Amino acid sequence: MSENRQIAQEIIEAVGGKDNIVSAAHCATRLRLMVKDKEKIDQVKVENIEKVKGAFFNSGQFQIILGTGTVNRIYEEVQKLGVTGMTKGDQAKEAAKSGNAFQRAVRSFGDVFVPIIPVLVATGLFMGLRGLVMQEQILALFGLTPDDISQNFILFTQVLTDTAFIFLPALIAWSTFRVFGGTPIIGLVLGLMLVSPSLPNAWAVAGGDAEPIKFLGFIPVLGYQGSVIPAFIAGIVGAKLEQAIRKRVPEVLDLILTPFLTLLVMITLALFVIGPVFHSVEEVILAGTTAVLELPFGLSGLLIGFVHQIIVVTGVHHIFNLLEIQLLEKFGNNPFNAIITCSIAAQGGAALAVGLKTKSKKLKALALPSSLSAFLGITEPAIFGVNLRFVKPFIMGLIGGATGAFLASLFGLKATGMAITVIPGTLLYLNGQILLYLFVNLVSIGVAFALTWLFGYTEKMNEQTEKGSNVA
CATH class of the missing domain: 3.30.1360.60 (Glucose permease domain IIB)
Known part of the structure; x- marks a missing residue:
């Protein structure tokens, strides 16, 4: 065999x-x-x-x-x-x-946003590269100053960095229709309608350069460029409405009536009900997120850096995608990334300590590649394969993550994108933050490594685990 x-x-x-x-x-x-x-x-x-x-x-x-x-x-x-x-x-x-209703809801939420993340990663990298080439020190190497940069070049970079966020509602509505059983192309068109140039631009309204259209004297109607929740809710309702219409329309008329009625009803609901209501909800969520991230004395980093990997273990961490997208859309930066990067790096540091300290060839062969995986931003092998198996290394990783994230919060580190962390994440900090980013990651890894080496792992723990005993 x-x-x-x-x-x-x-x-x-x-x-x-x-x-x-x-x-x-x-x-x-x-x-x-x-x-x-x-x-x-x-x-x-x-x-x-x-x-x-x-x-x-x-x-x-x-x-x-x-x-x-x-x-x-x-x-x-x-x-x-x-x-x-x-x-x-x-x-x-x-x-x-x-799973329960909450777990199923979070899974569906993740299914909607995960396919969109790659283009947002690319956008973040474009932002980082633009920040790098626009630095005075970098331009000076070529004998240039920021004033020497062509407006055409700046326009080109804006196409790269702004497009995904301008049409974000279209991406979200497309993906939501796909997940909830609607026709994706109908979702895409509905999302595009939400950012139609015929509507007052959301950013112009926010900047005071335009006014929303008032229907019935009190319903504000405007475009939803960069908006997340209104498109998400419209996508869910639209997909379910399309299914209901399709069941009732004769097959011979399905091709014509179903998309016509779905789009007519949904754009009306989206502009007059869903948009105004859930845009307000979105603003409240963003305000709450910003308030937590702006807690003084590095408290936000300490708190989020400690609990993030616990939330990852529960499998509901995809909900953070919404927060990061909102931060990037609203402020053009993402302080959440630096904080969670530290929590990820620390789990790699804890697994590395186990791998270097253990005498077991099997555990060493598991822990060392798992730590490398964590340093590349994927903590599942380190968490489930090593750290949670012995419990204490996982806890030491939480402490290391909180320590580094505390410093990241104090330093005010802010990524230009999302979804990549630790070593790949360096590309999001090319706008003058790279050295501090590396420092907080090394602190996270170092603290988790040292604590795990000193207090988090012994060979006896491995022997007990192999026998099926509780090592906690």
């Missing part, structure tokens, strides 16, 4: 056998199993299988971290052993039906 076939067999047995597995799927690094009874899973046995770098139950799936390349081979062997395969997307849809 090949090694991968043996590993696949051991995994199946450890999760309760083939009869307990509903389906199997995989992503880039994890084997995802939907099971009938998660109580039959032997977590410790799974984690001690060769090549397994950690395992956890999340989003209705038992996810086993195997690593790039390896997961494909193990998945093939699992299928050959009689387990039903399923695409990750189809399995995610089935898994989405599990």
Whole structure:
């Protein structure tokens, strides 16, 4: 029997056998199993299988971290052993039906915003690069000053940095229709209507250069450039309305009447009801977020830096996407990124300490790559494969993250984008903040590493874990 076939067999047995597995799927690094009874899973046995770098139950799936390349081979062997395969997307849809209402809502929220994030990452990188080339010190290397920069060049950079946020409602409405069962192109057109040039521009209204149109003397109507929540709510309502209309319209008229009625009703609701109401809600959320981030004496960093990775463990951290998008749209910067970067780096520091201190070859082979993954912004292998397994390293990582984030808040670090952190995140701090950014990350890693080395890990803890004992 090949090694991968043996590993696949051991995994199946450890999760309760083939009869307990509903389906199997995989992503880039994890084997995802939907099971009938998660109580039959032997977590410790799974984690001690060769090549397994950690395992956890999340989003209705038992996810086993195997690593790039390896997961494909193990998945093939699992299928050959009689387990039903399923695409990750189809399995995610089935898994989405599990959990309480709040968990399902947060998953849907994440499904809407995750596809949009890459273009916002690109926008943030464009902002960072513009900040770099516009610095006087950099221009001086070429014998230039800011006054020498062509207006055409500045216009070009504005196309790169502003477009995604100008048409953000279109992106959100498109994605929301897609997630909630509507026709994405109808959502896209609805979103574009919300930023129509025929309406007073939202930024011009905010700057006092334009006035909203008043319908019935009290309903303000304007464009929603850069707005998030109105487009999100309009997308949900619109998708459900489209489904209801489609059920009632004769098939022969569906192509004409369904999009016509959906867009007519929804743009009316969006401009006269959803927009005014939820734009006010959006302003309240933004004000609350800003108030927390502006707490004095670095308290915001201390608080968020400590709890962020705890929230990541619960799986509801996608809700922060809304806050970061709002910050970028409103202020053109994102102080939240620097804070959570420290919490991510610190978990990598804790895993690194475990990897360097342990005498176990298996644990070392798991912890060291996991720490590198965290330094690249992905903490799941470090958290679920190493730190939470022993509990104390995770806590030391929380303390390290809070320490670095405290300094990031004191220094007023602000990213030009979102969604990339730690080493890749340096690209968001090229506008004169790079040295302080590196410093707070090194502090986070150093504190977490030192605390874990001194107090967070012993070989006895690893021996107890392998035997299935509680090491907390």
